[in-house]
Amino acid sequence: MIGVGIFTTSGLLLAQLHDPLLLLILWVVGGAIAFSGALSYGELGANFPRAGGDYAFLSELFSPLAGFLSGWVSFLVGFSAPVAATSLAFSEYLLRTLPDMYLPAESGMVKKLVAITVVVFFTTTHYFGVRSGTGTQNFLTGMKLFLIAVLIFAGFAFGEGSLDHFVVSEAEKSAPASLKSIGLALMWIMFAYSGWNASTYVGSEVVNPRKNIPRSLLLGTGVVTILYLFLNVLYVYALPPGDMKGVISIGGEATNFLFNRTMDQVFSLFIALILLSAISALIMIGPRVYYAMAHSGHFFSQAKKINRALVPGVSILMQSGLAILYILTGTFEQIITFLSFSLGIFPILAVTGVFSLRITGRSELKMPGYPVIPAFFILASFMILVLTFLERPVESSIALGIIIGGIPVFYLLRRRWNR
Numbered sequence: 001m002i003g004v005g006i007f008t009t010s011g012l013l014l015a016q017l018h019d020p021l022l023l024l025i026l027w028v029v030g031g032a033i034a035f036s037g038a039l040s041y042g043e044l045g046a047n048f049p050r051a052g053g054d055y056a057f058l059s060e061l062f063s064p065l066a067g068f069l070s071g072w073v074s075f076l077v078g079f080s081a082p083v084a085a086t087s088l089a090f091s092e093y094l095l096r097t098l099p100d101m102y103l104p105a106e107s108g109m110v111k112k113l114v115a116i117t118v119v120v121f122f123t124t125t126h127y128f129g130v131r132s133g134t135g136t137q138n139f140l141t142g143m144k145l146f147l148i149a150v151l152i153f154a155g156f157a158f159g160e161g162s163l164d165h166f167v168v169s170e171a172e173k174s175a176p177a178s179l180k181s182i183g184l185a186l187m188w189i190m191f192a193y194s195g196w197n198a199s200t201y202v203g204s205e206v207v208n209p210r211k212n213i214p215r216s217l218l219l220g221t222g223v224v225t226i227l228y229l230f231l232n233v234l235y236v237y238a239l240p241p242g243d244m245k246g247v248i249s250i251g252g253e254a255t256n257f258l259f260n261r262t263m264d265q266v267f268s269l270f271i272a273l274i275l276l277s278a279i280s281a282l283i284m285i286g287p288r289v290y291y292a293m294a295h296s297g298h299f300f301s302q303a304k305k306i307n308r309a310l311v312p313g314v315s316i317l318m319q320s321g322l323a324i325l326y327i328l329t330g331t332f333e334q335i336i337t338f339l340s341f342s343l344g345i346f347p348i349l350a351v352t353g354v355f356s357l358r359i360t361g362r363s364e365l366k367m368p369g370y371p372v373i374p375a376f377f378i379l380a381s382f383m384i385l386v387l388t389f390l391e392r393p394v395e396s397s398i399a400l401g402i403i404i405g406g407i408p409v410f411y412l413l414r415r416r417w418n419r
Contacts, residue, residue: 001224003278004086005192010235011247013185017177019168020236027232030189031225034196036377038221039367040351042214045200046365049209053200054346061353070346071293072406077342079286084326085335086278087115093272096252097265115327122283123320128309140277147270152230159258161237183387191340196221287315297417342399348381
């Protein structure tokens with residue numbers, strides 16, 4: 001979960017909202033939405049403990065077409081695009097660690113080459129087995145949590161910030177953010193929280209899934225929500241609102257204001273290492289979706305091939321190839337624009353399946369909060385999509401076009417499978 005979103009979006013959000021306190025409130029709201037989704041997915045994951053996540057849930061609860069479309073979006077957008085965006089963000093933070101005199105004047109291609117190198121490295125790591133991939137992931141996750149804790153503690157204990165940054169000026173009070181802007185901001189925040197349902201994508205590889213899938217969803221989402229809130233409080237404490245607005249490498253900029261340029265370089269390196277963990281997780285999880293789809297005959301047959309290390313090697317290579325294509329042809333902003341909208345649609349459909357399980361008496365693990373929790377997730381997520389479409393119709397339409405384009409592909413693949 002802790003990846004590119006929390007280290008790139010807060011400056012963009014403040015430029016949209018103009019109010020630091022509203023920014024913090026929306027991060028809490030986003031955490032509540034993600035936690036309600038995690039509770040609902042805990043019930044779904046316990047009932048369908050196999051690889052595929054949304055694809056497995058929607059195929060079982062509704063139809064193979066619904067499942068295929070979720071996997072289609074995951075392949076074209078949901079995993080490959082975040083791999084590309086996070087790799088580009090990694091290169092941004094990594095170059096920020098260099099002394100000013102060594103920064104290349106034209107660093108665009110250098111950043112792309114660094115990003116591609118990272119993708120190739122983790123593709124190789126996960127291609128050679130789940131054991132080596134899991135070991136790498138556990139190490140990076142532990143390091144990530146430690147470094148974030150150090151940043152938060154050092155920032156508040158020794159940094160030169162100010163509580164005055166939380167005060168909204170009279171000019172900003174007179175021009176509050178519109179409802180559409182709030183909806184778009186929440187969509188970007190939910191992108192930062194994306195991954196709260198990630199353990200359901202590897203359900204078939206989880207030991208004691210009825211216990212461990214819900215536990216991992218709730219524990220992970222709860223911890224990340226707390227960390228995100230502390231990080232955003234630190235950002236606002238460190239930066240005057242005017243200097244925070246529109247900044248993408250917000251973690252490095254905050255450290256620069258709290259301490260100095262040297263500490264900016266040090267913590268930018270830490271953040272770059274944290275982003276490595278997110279890239280590794282995405283490259284590990286995504287191919288399990290394509291494998292599950294191909295195994296059911298709803299995706300390209302090559303995606304179900306297992307290599308000697310007993311992992312879906314072809315799926316891993318397909319996803320990474322698409323991620324490299326995004327890196328070569330797009331910028332960070334272009335990749336992330338339509339990504340958030342695409343990720344928000346299918347979890348809504350999946351959570352409606354909780355009602356189907358309860359009504360038909362098929363739920364094997366009943367999570368608390370029904371029916372309020374799943375209803376809250378569905379309503380909040382749907383309103384975010386509607387408001388985002390009104391605010392950014394072009395990007396939202398592109399995302400919808402990708403989904404619609406998957407319908408004829410599904411029937412072509414099913415026809416081939418039947419033959």
